[in-house]
Amino acid sequence: MTIMAIYLADKNLEPIAEKVLAGERLTREDGHALYASFDLPGIGTLANHVRERLHGSKTYYNINLHINPTNTCFMSCRFCAFGRKAFNEKSYILKPEEIVERARLRMPKGCSEIHLVGGLDPRLKIEYYCGYISALKAAFPEVHIKTLTPVEVVFIARMSKMTIGQVIERLADAGMGSMPGGGAEIFDSEIREQICEHKCDAEGWFETHRELHTRGFKSNCTMLYGHIEEPRHRIDHLLRLRDHQDLYGGFQCFIPLSFHPANTAFSHLPGPSGFLELQTIAISRLMLDNIPHIKAYWIMLGIKQAQVAQWLGANDIDGTVVHEEIYHDAGAKTPLGMTVADIQRTIRECGRTPVLRNTIYEELPEPAAVG
Numbered sequence: 001m002t003i004m005a006i007y008l009a010d011k012n013l014e015p016i017a018e019k020v021l022a023g024e025r026l027t028r029e030d031g032h033a034l035y036a037s038f039d040l041p042g043i044g045t046l047a048n049h050v051r052e053r054l055h056g057s058k059t060y061y062n063i064n065l066h067i068n069p070t071n072t073c074f075m076s077c078r079f080c081a082f083g084r085k086a087f088n089e090k091s092y093i094l095k096p097e098e099i100v101e102r103a104r105l106r107m108p109k110g111c112s113e114i115h116l117v118g119g120l121d122p123r124l125k126i127e128y129y130c131g132y133i134s135a136l137k138a139a140f141p142e143v144h145i146k147t148l149t150p151v152e153v154v155f156i157a158r159m160s161k162m163t164i165g166q167v168i169e170r171l172a173d174a175g176m177g178s179m180p181g182g183g184a185e186i187f188d189s190e191i192r193e194q195i196c197e198h199k200c201d202a203e204g205w206f207e208t209h210r211e212l213h214t215r216g217f218k219s220n221c222t223m224l225y226g227h228i229e230e231p232r233h234r235i236d237h238l239l240r241l242r243d244h245q246d247l248y249g250g251f252q253c254f255i256p257l258s259f260h261p262a263n264t265a266f267s268h269l270p271g272p273s274g275f276l277e278l279q280t281i282a283i284s285r286l287m288l289d290n291i292p293h294i295k296a297y298w299i300m301l302g303i304k305q306a307q308v309a310q311w312l313g314a315n316d317i318d319g320t321v322v323h324e325e326i327y328h329d330a331g332a333k334t335p336l337g338m339t340v341a342d343i344q345r346t347i348r349e350c351g352r353t354p355v356l357r358n359t360i361y362e363e364l365p366e367p368a369a370v371g
């Protein structure tokens with residue numbers, strides 16, 4: 001494709017388009033120029049060019065199950081509607097056997113992954129986390145256990161008087177297969193101070209991934225946007241992820257998380273516009289040239305936006321999920337989960353090819369009954 005083949009309403013984007021088409025890395029200034037532009041069709045076309053160069057028409061999904069071991073949380077992040085104080089009547093801590101039972105009851109046919117994240121409770125030590133991981137592995141040996149954000153790992157290390165590396169090794173011995181990338185929020189310290197001042201900082205978040213990646217494990221990475229941050233904070237966030245990936249690899253997928261304000265301390269904020277959601281997907285694809293996959297997480301974006309995003313840089317939609325709590329506590333209007341048939345139809349409706357994957361992006365045969 002040449003630049004002549006791309007119509008750019010915003011002619012200021014032409015130097016960026018030339019770099020994208022030549023496969024050159026974009027700079028911080030390029031990122032600022034992308035966020036300053038309203039030419040979403042132009043930016044989206046460039047992002048789609050990269051997406052199709054990497055993945056053709058494939059949109060990846062998985063058959064997964066979300067379980068939150070506890071919603072009890074010591075922190076008070078202002079964007080969060082999920083965490084409950086220990087005295088709150090709606091707070092809970094699931095015992096390992098209750099987690100296994102919940103998995104047994106809810107697990108969809110063909111499930112390859114259980115995703116578990118939760119709140120930070122100082123009463124829970126490393127033994128609790130290893131307990132539910134090993135119980136799940138004993139009950140479902142073929143299923144990949146993706147669990148604990150760096151925020152949780154840093155907290156467990158502090159509460160259990162261990163190093164981050166020691167925590168990761170204990171979790172891995174119990175059967176942890178990989179980690180999700182939550183808790184990144186916005187790395188900038190001034191923003192972090194205003195939205196989640198007590199939880200681990202950017203350094204702790206990156207140290208956890210460094211310890212993980214140098215041991216050969218994979219993980220994902222995220223950014224929570226659409227609250228009080230500015231475009232420059234988003235670009236800074238993306239560049240820090242890109243720098244880490246240059247050094248350590250290990251990030252498989254970037255997931256931009258669209259802020260949901262309901263029931264949070266930021267409920268007076270409007271939340272991100274539909275335009276910002278799609279712009280952020282496209283800009284992420286363009287800036288993160290070393291992270292293979294960009295996910296349009298249907299739970300947070302909504303199914304319709306996630307479909308449009310498949311033409312603006314995204315190549316993953318997440319999976320069946322089955323029972324999502326964290327963003328529904330914050331007012332998400334999407335279903336709690338989707339069936340495989342729903343996901344396949346969602347992807348086909350937008351002209352993409354559904355490809356079933358496991359957690360580490362190995363392609364799996366499409367389920368015959370719904371193929």
Ligand code: SF4
Pocket residue numbers: 073074075076077080081082083118119120151196199
């Ligand atoms: S975002 Fe996580 S750490 Fe912060 S209050 Fe919610 S559950 Fe707790």
